[in-house]
Amino acid sequence: MFDVFKIAGRNLSRYRRRTVLTLLLIIIGMVAVLLFMSVTGSFKDMMVGQITDSVLGHLEVHRKGYVASIDNLPLNLNLKPQAVAKIEEALKQIDAVQTYSPRVKFGGMFSNFVETTSIRINGVDPERETATVPLLPGRIVEGRKDGPLVAKGEIVIPVLLARGMKVKVGDTAVVVATNRDGSVNGKTFVIRGVTEGISGPGGRDGYIHIDDARELLRMKEAEVSEIAIRLKNPALLDKTEARLQQALEGQVNGKPMLEVHTWADLSPFANLARMIDMMTVFIKVVLVSIVLVSVMNVMVMAVYERIREIGTIAAIGTPPGRILSLFLSEGLLLGVIGTALGTLVSLGVIYALNIWKVHFAFGQQQDLVLAPQIGVVQVATIAAMVVGVAVLASLQPAWKASRLDPSEALRHV
C-alpha cells in the first residue's frame, strides 16, 4: 500500500499548480472553520462563564410561576422556609452540587436624597453568594474587592446607576421598597462598591445583605426568592437538573410546587449561543462543499487527462480494485496534506491572536479580551471530516477510472 501512496503522491506533484490550488482551498477552508470555531467558541464560553459565574449560577430553583413573572420580582411567589429546607435537603444529596446561595430579590427605589430612581436588588448571604458566583467580586470596578461582598448596612450598586445618580463609594443612600402587604419601608445604606454591568438578567442588579433585605421587606419568616446553585462540573448540567427536578417533585393541587431552571432557560444569551452553534454548522457545510467540489474537480480532471495511462496500467494487468485505490489514495493524500497544513496554519493564527490580545466590547462590557482556543477533539473532528470528504469526492472519479475499458482507454487521444 505504501507503494500505491508513493505513486499517488508523485501523480499529485505532476500537476503541481492544480494540486497547490486545491490544497490552498482546503487550507483556507480549514483555517476559516477552525478560526471561527475557536473565536466564537471562546466568546461563547466567556459569556456563558460570566453569566453563570457572576450572576445566575448554573441552576436556579424557584417557586412555580416565579420565573413567568420574574420581571415584577413578585414577593408573593417567594419560597417559604419549609420549601427552602426541602430544597437544601435535596441539594445535599446530589454530589454534583458544589455550593448554593439563597437570594431575596425585589424591586425598590434608590434615593441619593436629591433624586430617586428604580433599582433591582438581590439580598444575599455574601459568603455563599461569592462561593456560588465567584466572578462577582471581580466585577466591582470601584470600592473594595476583598472581604465579604457586602456587609449589613452596605449596598453594592451597578455602575450605570452610580453614574446617573452621581454617587460614589462611601456615600449614603436610601432604598425604599414595598412589601407583600403593600406597606412601604425605607433603609439607609452606605455604598460599598460599584459593579460593572453585564448583559443578561441580573447583570445590572444591586446587592445588599440578605438580613437587610428581609428587614426592609418586613418578612416575618426567612423567605427566599430563589436559590442559585453552582455545580462542580458544568458538563453535568442537564443530568443534575433532571435529578434535582425529580428530587423536588411535590404536587400542590396536581401542579408541581417548585421549578428548576438552567442558566440557559433564564438568559437570552442562550439563544445567541444556539445561533453560534448553528452558524458553526453552516460554516462546516461550506467547508465540506469547498473540499468536495475542489477535490472532485481535481480528480475528475486527473482521470480525464490520464485515460491512456489508465488504459496502460489496466492492460498490464492491474486489477480494477487497485486502480480504484490508486485514485482514492490521491484524494486521501490531498485531504491529509490539506488538513495537516490547514491545522498548522489555524493553530498558528490562534496562537498569534492570543499573543496579540484582541480587545472588544460587548453590550455594556468594555475591553473584553478575545482569547480564542480550540480543543483537540474539535480539531480532530474537522480533520476527519475533511479527509473523509476528500476521499468521498475521489470515489466517483476513481470508480470511473477503475471501470474504464482498457482497449478503449488505449485508443483515447
Place this chain on the structure above:
Amino acid sequence: MSLVKAQGLSKTYRAGDVEVQAVKNADFVIEPASFVAFVGPSGSGKSTLLNMIGCLDHPTSGTLTVLDTDISTLDRRASAHFRGRNIGFIFQDFNLVPVLTAYENIEYPLIMVQQWPLEKRREQVTRLLKAVGMEAQADKRPDQLSGGQKQRVAVARALVSNAKLVLADEPTANLDRDTAYRIIALMKKMRDEFGTTFVFSTHDPKIMSEAETTFTLEDGRVVSTTDKREATHV
C-alpha cells in the same frame, strides 16, 4: 503445442450507426518462443487482433485460445489477472508512467499486479535493466529518455513479470529506422534469452522481414502466412 490458436475468429464493433467488421474469420496458430509479425496496411485489423490475443477485447465469433485458456470465457477481473500473469505489452507511444523513473516503470507491474517483495523486485528489475542495456538510465524519468530508450524500458516492463507472451502494437512506428532495428533486435534477443513469444504488428516491410513468422492481413482477413521456421498454418 500452440501458444495461441485462433479458429474462425471475427470481431465486429459499432462505430455510431455503422457496423465495422475489423477481423473476419481469421485462423492462425502461434508457437511458443516464436517471433511473429502481423503485417498489413492501416485499418487491416492488426491492432484488433492483438487486442483480442491480449484479452483486451473479446471476439464476436470463433474461438481464441491463449495458453490453453479460451479468452472469451474470461470476465473483466479474470482478464486482468490473466494479462498480469501471462502477457506483456509494448505500445507504439511507449506508454510509460511519466512520474516514475525507468527503474520504477519496470518495477510497476511487480508492485501493482504481482505484489512481489522488495528484494525479489530489486533483483528482477536490475536483471531486466541490464538485459535491455538501460542500467545507466535507471533513475531517469521518461521525459529525460530518447524514443529508443523509452521503448527499451517498455520491453523490460513487458518482460518483468516473466510473461510468456509479449504483444507489441507497432513498436517501431515512432522510432527512426536505426533505433527501430535495434528495438527489434533487442526483442529477438529477449526471446532467445527468456524464451518469450513476441508478437508484433507493423506496416513497415523492412521491419516485418525480421519476423520468423508473418501473418499478412488485408481488410480483416489473414491472406497469407510466411514461416521461416516452417510454422503451422491452420
